[in-house]
Amino acid sequence: MVNSPYGGRLKVSLDLNNQEKHLDGLKGMVQIEPFIDFYYDSLKIADGSYSPLEGFMGEDEVASVLKRRSLSNGLPWTIPIIFAVDQSQNEKIKEGDQIALLNREQQPYGEMSIESKFKLNKKDIAETVYGTADLKHPNVQDLFEKYGDTAISGKVRIFKEQKLPGGGYEKHPSEIREEFSKKGWKNVVAYQARNPPHVAHEYLQKVSLELPGIDGLFIHLVVGRLKKGDYKADVILNSYDSLIKNYHRSEKTMMASLSITMRYAGPRASIFLAIIRRNYGATHYIIGRDQAGVGSYYEPYAAQKIFEELDVGMVPIRFKDTFYCKKCRGITSETVCPHSMEDRLIISQTKIRELLKTNQEIPQEILRPEIADILSKGDVLNEGN
Ligand SMILES: [Zn+2]
Incomplete structure (x- = not known):
């Protein structure tokens, strides 16, 4: 047997059955194109690469990862998996919404159930995760200059395989x-x-x-x-x-x-x-x-x-x-x-x-x-x- 997945089993929400029906269902929803970091993360959450995560982290989970280097269930985890939205995206989304995720070609590829919205403490993330708030650090620069100020949390489901650099x-x-x-x-x-x-x-x-x-x-x-x-x-x-x-x-x-x-x-x-x-x-x-x-x-x-x-x-x-x-x-x-x-x-x-x-x-x-x-x-x- 190979190693067991982290947390016990692979959490997969990549659902390629009934693709047409699922993609059709996304058409009436608010449509959001995630920034590229979160686009990749949504796909890796769905295929189980980030197990036991099933979605983007909420405020308490992020705080736990920063402070205790673990998920709130105690499993060690060191990088917050967040989905930041900009002002105009933020205005379109409410807690409890189902939103459609758009890929780089503006095609819907999956959905997310919005559990919560919260303000990102970028300085805390930069200093805790990257050990610096220096804008010369590539991820810190993205965090401050490319990520929106609000994050959304919730589970994702992906309905279509995406063309990736690999x-x-x-x-x-x-x-x-x-x-x-x-x-x-x-x-x-x-x-x-x-x-x-x-x-x-x-x-x-x-x-x-x-x-x-x-x-x-x-x-x-x-x-x-x-x-x-x-x-x-x-x-x-x-x-x-x-x-x-x-x-x-x-x-x-x-x-x-x-x-x-x-x-x-x-x-x-x-x-x-x-x-x-x-x-x-x-x-x-x-x-x-x-x-x-x-x-x-x-x-x-x-x-x-x-x-x-x-x-x-x-x-x-x-x-x-x-x-x-x-x-x-x-x-x-x-x-x-x-x-x-x-x-x-x-x-x-x-x-x-x-x-x-x-x-x-x-x-x-x-x-x-x-x-x-x-x-x-x-x-x-x-x-x-
Ligand atoms: Zn030698």
Whole structure:
């Protein structure tokens, strides 16, 4: 058996039966197009990725997540899942309403029952979840500049599959759980990524597969809404596809996309991302240096430490900084390499991009040539939203 869903069972409200009838029923309702973050969240609530959540959080639930890092039922939970509305949307909605949700093409795709409306305490959310109210932080900037001031809570039901940045790689938890079971995998180690793989990342994945009892590796790529300067979805997906084909044992490795808005919240994001992977059936979770961080807002190992404080039923696989060491002549880590900083072959992301742009060679010790090839082609960076 793969891991049980968080909270006991998958809470699925993706209802694809009687689609015409359901979509027809949405026509008479107040229609709201959620901001992109909440659009993605509505789909992930519905397919069970965010189990045990069944809808967007109310004021008490948000307060509990901020203050106690748990849902009001006591289960650890670190990221508030809110649906903020702007002034004009707010004016159209009353508590008790059923509203229709519109996708990016203004087509209704689901419904929400409005249980409550409440004013967002943005400063509290920013400082508690992201540890800063600095507008240079991408999520904090969104919170203050793009989110409306009022939030609505309530359950969602989704009636139509949506086209997502992950395309054919996007899978529901039930689908991945079934694939794990078919392969006979019980202990699955999940790898979170939002960037194309360097050889050091491949090393973490392979070392994790070496652990006794691990049956498979699940690479789950966040591709929905990233920050400016991150790679575009197809670049991330193609480079991982190539890595698996060329450098992994394909029978032990599976990849899928996760189209959500990336929360660069360091430790709190790490717990959230681990919970999602548990819902997909994983049992173990890889945490490298500064997972889900941005800038220097978080201590490099804070994301590893939080797993000592909160138990979400995932075994954390923690790694210290990994790099190519010229004396060891291979990828190694702070845990085992005795050599000095000067022996490390370290090239920053920025430098790698610069080399790619000018068609210069990138050392194969750092980046596989197949990946370098994908990254060197054209327009690969996200402009931000
Ligand atoms: Zn060394």
